[in-house]
Amino acid sequence: MPTKPDTQTGTGPLVEVRHLSVHFQLRGGTMARLFGRDIGTIKAVDGIDLDLQPGEVVGLVGESGSGKSTLGRALLGLVPATTGSIRLQDQDIARMSRRQLREIRRVVQMVFQDPNAALNPSMTVEQAVGDALRVHGMRSASRRREGVVKALERVGLSPVELFLNKYPRDLSGGQKQRVVMARAIVLNPTLLVADEPVSMLDMSVRAKILQLMLDLKSELGLTYIYITHDLATAKYFCDRVAIMYLGRVVEIGPTEEIFAQPRHPYTKALLSAIPEPDPDKMVPRDLPRGEIPDAADPPLGCAFHPRCPEAVRGCGWESRDLRALVEQHWLRTDMAYDEEQAVIGDLDHLDAPATSATLGTGGAGAVRAILDRVRAEDPSEPLWSGVTSIEDAGPGVTVHFEPAEPPALRRAGGVDVACVLYPDEGTGRASD
Amino acid sequence: MAIDLTDQVVDASAGQPVISARDVRVWYGTTRGAIRAVDGVSFDLAPGETLGLVGESGCGKSTLGRGLMGLLPEGAKRDGQVLFRGRDIFSLSQKASYQLRGSELGMIFQEPLTRLNPLMRISQHFEETIKQHEPDLSKDDIRERALEVLRLMGIPPTRYRSYPHEFSGGMRQRLMIALALVLRPAFVVADEPTTALDVLVEAQIVQILNDLRRNFQTSLLLITHNVGIVAEACDRVAVMYAGRIVEQGTVTEVFKHPQHPYTRELLRSTISLSTTGLNFIPGAPPDLVDPPDGCRFHPRCPEAMTVCASKNPVDMERPGGGRVECWLIGPESEIPAGGKQPLKQQELTVADEA
Numbered sequence: 189m190p191t192k193p194d195t196q197t198g199t200g201p202l203v204e205v206r207h208l209s210v211h212f213q214l215r216g217g218t219m220a221r222l223f224g225r226d227i228g229t230i231k232a233v234d235g236i237d238l239d240l241q242p243g244e245v246v247g248l249v250g251e252s253g254s255g256k257s258t259l260g261r262a263l264l265g266l267v268p269a270t271t272g273s274i275r276l277q278d279q280d281i282a283r284m285s286r287r288q289l290r291e292i293r294r295v296v297q298m299v300f301q302d303p304n305a306a307l308n309p310s311m312t313v314e315q316a317v318g319d320a321l322r323v324h325g326m327r328s329a330s331r332r333r334e335g336v337v338k339a340l341e342r343v344g345l346s347p348v349e350l351f352l353n354k355y356p357r358d359l360s361g362g363q364k365q366r367v368v369m370a371r372a373i374v375l376n377p378t379l380l381v382a383d384e385p386v387s388m389l390d391m392s393v394r395a396k397i398l399q400l401m402l403d404l405k406s407e408l409g410l411t412y413i414y415i416t417h418d419l420a421t422a423k424y425f426c427d428r429v430a431i432m433y434l435g436r437v438v439e440i441g442p443t444e445e446i447f448a449q450p451r452h453p454y455t456k457a458l459l460s461a462i463p464e465p466d467p468d469k470m471v472p473r474d475l476p477r478g479e480i481p482d483a484a485d486p487p488l489g490c491a492f493h494p495r496c497p498e499a500v501r502g503c504g505w506e507s508r509d510l511r512a513l514v515e516q517h518w519l520r521t522d523m524a525y526d527e528e529q530a531v532i533g534d535l536d537h538l539d540a541p542a543t544s545a546t547l548g549t550g551g552a553g554a555v556r557a558i559l560d561r562v563r564a565e566d567p568s569e570p571l572w573s574g575v576t577s578i579e580d581a582g583p584g585v586t587v588h589f590e591p592a593e594p595p596a597l598r599r600a601g602g603v604d605v606a607c608v609l610y611p612d613e614g615t616g617r618a619s620d
Numbered sequence: 621m622a623i624d625l626t627d628q629v630v631d632a633s634a635g636q637p638v639i640s641a642r643d644v645r646v647w648y649g650t651t652r653g654a655i656r657a658v659d660g661v662s663f664d665l666a667p668g669e670t671l672g673l674v675g676e677s678g679c680g681k682s683t684l685g686r687g688l689m690g691l692l693p694e695g696a697k698r699d700g701q702v703l704f705r706g707r708d709i710f711s712l713s714q715k716a717s718y719q720l721r722g723s724e725l726g727m728i729f730q731e732p733l734t735r736l737n738p739l740m741r742i743s744q745h746f747e748e749t750i751k752q753h754e755p756d757l758s759k760d761d762i763r764e765r766a767l768e769v770l771r772l773m774g775i776p777p778t779r780y781r782s783y784p785h786e787f788s789g790g791m792r793q794r795l796m797i798a799l800a801l802v803l804r805p806a807f808v809v810a811d812e813p814t815t816a817l818d819v820l821v822e823a824q825i826v827q828i829l830n831d832l833r834r835n836f837q838t839s840l841l842l843i844t845h846n847v848g849i850v851a852e853a854c855d856r857v858a859v860m861y862a863g864r865i866v867e868q869g870t871v872t873e874v875f876k877h878p879q880h881p882y883t884r885e886l887l888r889s890t891i892s893l894s895t896t897g898l899n900f901i902p903g904a905p906p907d908l909v910d911p912p913d914g915c916r917f918h919p920r921c922p923e924a925m926t927v928c929a930s931k932n933p934v935d936m937e938r939p940g941g942g943r944v945e946c947w948l949i950g951p952e953s954e955i956p957a958g959g960k961q962p963l964k965q966q967e968l969t970v971a972d973e974a
Contacts, residue, residue, distance in 0.1 A: 251818040360904055361677075390676045391845055392889045395900040417819055420891050424898070447893070461823035463848025465890050467872045475823050479788045515776035525767075525777050535778060 202379060202411055203240040203263065208272035208282070209233055210258050214484060228484045232258040234435035235272070237597075240379070245405070245412040247426035247443070249419055249458065253480045255435040260381045260415045264296050265289040276379075294324060297377040301384035303364035307356040313340070314352040317371045324375060339374040342407070343367075343400060362393040366400065373404060381413045386421065398425060419458050423447050431455045434483055434491040436594070441603025451605045453498040478512070488541055489592035490608065502608045504592035505574030507545035511538040513571055514547075517562045528558050533584070543591045548584020555584045636705070637664040638806050638839040639688070644700035646680070646687040653909045657683040659863035660700075662935075665807065668833045670840040672850035672871065674886070675860035678905050681843045684860070685809040688841070689727050690717045704807065723753040726805035726838075730812040732792035736784040742766075742795060743780050749799055769798045772835055773828060790821035797828060801836055808832075809841045814849065822849075829853050847890050851875055856942075859883045862906050862916040869942020879944045882917045915947065918963065923948060927959030 210233040233255045240246055248256040261267045262282075263274060269282035281292060300306040307316055317339055318332040326332050337348050343366040345351045356364055365385065372380055382401065386394040398421060404410060416422050422429055423443060430440040431454060439452040450456045457476045476495035481487055487494050489504010494512065496503065514532060518525050531550030538545050548555030556578070563572055576588045592608075600610040646658040657680040665671050673681050687698045690709070702709050704724065709717060721727075729735050736745065746766035750757055757765075767777050773794040784792060793813060800808055810829065814822040830853045832838050842854055850857050851871055858868040859882065867880040878884040888899040903920040906912055912919055918928040927947050934951060938944040947955060 251820060362904075391847070391891075392676055392886065392901045394891060395889050395898040398891075399898045399900070418891075419819075420893050420895065423893060424891060424895050457820060459893070461819045462893055463823070463826065463846065463852045464892055464894070465847040465851050465875060465887055466892075466894075467851045467875055475827065476820055479790050479821055480818070515778055518776050518778065519771050519774060529778075 201239040202242045202244075202276065203238075204273075204275040205236060205238040205240075205259075205263075206273045206275070208236045208238075208259070208262060208274060209270045210255075210262050210267050211270040230483045231435045231486070232267075232483065233262060236435075236437055238430065238437070238440075240411060240413070242378075242411055243405075243409060244428065245414055245426045247414045247416060247422040247429040248432055249416055249422050249429055250432035251417055251480045253434070253483055254432040255483075256415045256432050257383050258435075259432070260298070260383050260413055263379070263381055263413065264293060264298055266298075290323070293377075294375045295377055296379045296381065297372040297375065299365075299368055299372050299380060299382040299385045302388050303361060303368050304356070304388075306368050307364060309356055312353050312355055313345075313359075313367050316356075316367060317374050320371050320374050335374055336370075339370040340367075342373060342404065343370045345370065361389050362396060365389060365393075365397050369397075369400065369404070373408060373410075376408070377410070379411045379413070381415070383415045384417070385414075387416065387418065394421070401425075418462075419447075420462050431458065434480065434486050436491065436606065437597060437604075438492065438607065439603060439605045440597070445602040449601065451600055451603065451610060452492075452607050453496045453609075454492050457495075457497070485539075485541055488543065490595050490606075498609065499570045500608060501570060501573040501590070502592050503570070503574065504594070505571050505589045507538040507540070507542045507587075507589075509571050510545045510547070510587060511535045513562060513569065514558075517565060520565065531555060531558060543589045544586055545589075546581050546584060546586040551583055552580035552585050559585070559587075636667075637703075638667050638669075638705060639663075639665040639841075640703040641688070642701045642703075644684065644687065644698070644702060646683050646692065646696060646698045648693075648696050650909070655908045656863055656911070657908055658687060658698075659908075659911075661860075661863075661865050663858055663865060663868060665839045665841065667806070667839055668837045669856065670829070670833060670842055670854045671868075672854035672857040673841060673843045673860055674845060674847055674850055674857060676886075676905050677845065678908075679860045680863040680908070681845075681860050682811050685727075685811050685841060685843050689721060689725055689809055691721075691727070719753075722749065722805070723803045724805050724807065726800035726803070726808040728793075728796055728800050728808060728810040728813045731816050732789070732796040733784065735796060736792060738784055741781050741783055745795075745799055746802060749802060753803055766798070766802060769802045770795075772831075773798045789817055790824060793817060793821075793825055794828065797825075801832075801838065804836065805838065807839045807841070809843065811843045812845070813842075814844070814846075826853050847875070847887060848892065859886065862911055863908055864916065864945070865943070866917065866946065867938065867942065867944045869938050869940065869944075873938075873940045873942060877940055879938055879940075879949055880917075880946045881921050881923050881948070885920075885922070915945075919965070924963040924965060925955075925959060926961045926963050927955050929963055931956075931959075 212230045212232055214227040214230065236259060248259060250256045258267055262269055265281050265284055272282060274281040284292065314336050317336045321332045321335050340348045340351060345366050386397050389397060405412060414422065414426055426443050429443050429446050430437045431452060433454050439446065439455050446455065450459055461475065474497045476497055478495050488506045493499045493503035494509055514535065531554045532547060533549035538547065574590050576590050579586045595606045595608050597604040597606045598610055598612050642662045644658055644661045647654040647656045661684060675681050686692055688702060692698060698710060700710065709720065747762055750762050750765065767780060775791060775794055787795065814825050817825060826849055829842065832840060844850060854871050856869065857871050857874050858865045859880065861882050867874060867883045874883060875887060878887060885901045889901055901920055906916055914930050915928040915933045918924040925947060933945040933947050934954060935943055935945045936949050936951065
């Protein structure tokens with residue numbers, strides 16, 4: 189059997205992703221659907237460009253909710269693309285019918301995160317791995333067995349006879365993940381999308397599975413998309429890394445460059461969050477606040493700004509940031525909460541994203557006094573630099589913010605980064 | 621008004637360990653025989669100290685944590701002696717140990733969403749918890765106490781009347797920690813408190829656990845498989861393998877100069893930012909129904925000697941402080957003649973892999 193299909197003789201990229209977006213429509217309640225009211229859209233993947241060279245390992249790194257898995261699944265046509273294209277071997281995966289997609293999955297395969305969920309508990313190892321061959325039209329059971337045996341040997345499950353008739357429940361976590369790998373390579377694919385292949389495994393097994401993936405790559409000439417939240421394994425494993433946040437790539441470039449000199453504050457934050465097993469290397473860190481926001485209502489401007497330790501004036505400050513700031517203030521003071529809360533009133537209406545925020549019920553002067561107190565606590569808070577004016581409005585005040593667009597990917601050194609701190613450096617383009 | 625966080629802890633146990641466990645055993649009955657999940661574990665925990673418990677899955681870490689709390693499933697048995705401020709908690713009546721849990725012994729679980737009642741507001745969770753142990757407290761006092769703890773966890777008072785689903789994953793874990801700490805227990809077990817969380821949130825929670833010592837004077841047993849978190853948040857570390865603690869000592873000592881080959885291999889197999897090559901421990905942890913003779917790690921140990929396969933290692937004073945049990949450390953006098961010959965190992969295949 190040829191070890192790899194002849195797809196990489198050309199010089200061009202193996203896969204070209206252009207302006208890819210995957211949006212999910214929220215369905216809402218029955219009434220909303222009945223009257224066609226728009227409940228909202230989750231932009232899981234929002235305008236991504238990515239080229240994949242043959243034989244390359246590209247890491248997609250980010251927290252849950254960053255869209256990295258959705259992007260990976262879109263490459264197999266497992267989720268429909270809303271706009272954009274995914275070119276592979278002169279075909280566009282984003283426009284394929286189900287029949288065509290089945291064909292393309294000979295070339296692109298996926299390794300899933302949880303080996304317990306990825307294997308059918310009622311199928312033996314031979315059935316599970318052979319099923320891929322059967323689906324793709326291999327009728328002869330003996331030839332199927334031949335392929336299965338070969339794949340199992342490749343992933344190190346030998347002697348094969350010990351495993352062929354085992355059920356997933358008889359296998360350890362590492363062995364199950366090897367079976368999942370065998371099933372992915374049994375069709376001799378060119379591109380493997382590995383979605384957190386080691387994160388469910390014990391530390392002592394992770395290295396084994398990563399080593400196996402490296403061996404398979406050199407033996408079979410595979411190209412990998414490696415999806416992970418763990419920068420440590422990405423650093424070891426990937427040639428290039430794309431850091432994702434809320435559906436967008438915020439920084440992309442060669443692994444060495446990104447790790448030697450992280451530019452985007454989010455990349456820096458991810459790097460500083462990895463606990464080092466060396467007690468000497470511990471440094472006090474400036475961790476970002478909060479968590480990844482709701483993708484249905486992403487922050488205005490740069491999506492990372494509410495958590496960013498390096499945020500500046502032009503990041504796109506808005507009503508929800510003001511709410512967070514006032515709540516932070518109440519975390520600090522014990523006594524004032526009850527009286528101040530009576531003046532400020534309810535803050536829930538600030539949750540609708542807007543560049544102006546009206547708040548307060550206890551008189552404009554009193555509200556201003558509280559805001560001044562909040563400001564005095566931390567005059568360097570960048571939110572205030574984004575405030576254009578504060579007007580009296582009935583029993584409270586309206587705070588106006590400077591509107592901002594989300595930053596685009598721009599060239600900075602050897603990488604591309606989407607952050608207002610790195611303005612355009614010339615004509616650099618993403619993903620080249 | 622700030623509540624005094626420290627008084628009750630300090631007077632009761634000046635200098636004495638809060639928890640002193642001796643020869644703790646926990647086993648589960650199965651049709652194949654007893655699974656000896658924890659098999660003779662001893663350790664001490666000083667007031668305000670954090671002890672990290674690390675090891676691979678299935679080495680008995682969680683079972684030990686639950687055993688200490690008295691939260692074992694039916695069919696499990698425990699034995700040994702655990703002194704909590706001088707009282708043996710393994711011999712208490714059901715009712716007495718129920719009283720102890722929550723107020724004196726706290727537990728933080730892995731999945732916060734499954735531990736919070738989705739139909740109860742956060743305020744109700746606090747009311748229920750506090751009323752259980754201090755029935756005379758008024759609602760206002762409860763609120764004050766709860767807000768104080770929530771503030772330390774970084775949860776604003778505006779969220780006090782929210783429901784669990786209105787919080788993000790990291791916030792829920794903070795709520796769990798706040799609920800566990802509101803009664804100021806002297807001893808808390810945290811069972812993989814960050815495993816279900818994202819990297820950045822994990823780092824935030826580790827920082828909170830790190831601050832516990834300062835804010836609450838709580839002694840913490842932190843169960844994790846992540847040696848990085850131990851390095852970050854713990855004073856001492858206990859490395860567990862197949863139901864036994866094979867090495868314990870201060871984090872700096874143990875991580876810098878690991879004495880037990882298992883500790884060393886576990887540290888080497890961890891992938892961190894400074895990793896330049898992949899290392900792993902061959903084979904898998906043994907079946908605890910029928911563990912190997914002698915040292916339980918010997919089939920996987922790169923430095924195994926013939927004595928390791930036949931005689932149980934002896935609990936020794938660890939060079940540099942702490943305890944360790946490994947024949948490489950000694951005692952020389954108990955190693956039979958020729959016992960230091962390298963052991964001929966059977967080759968480990970993927971068939972035995974974890």
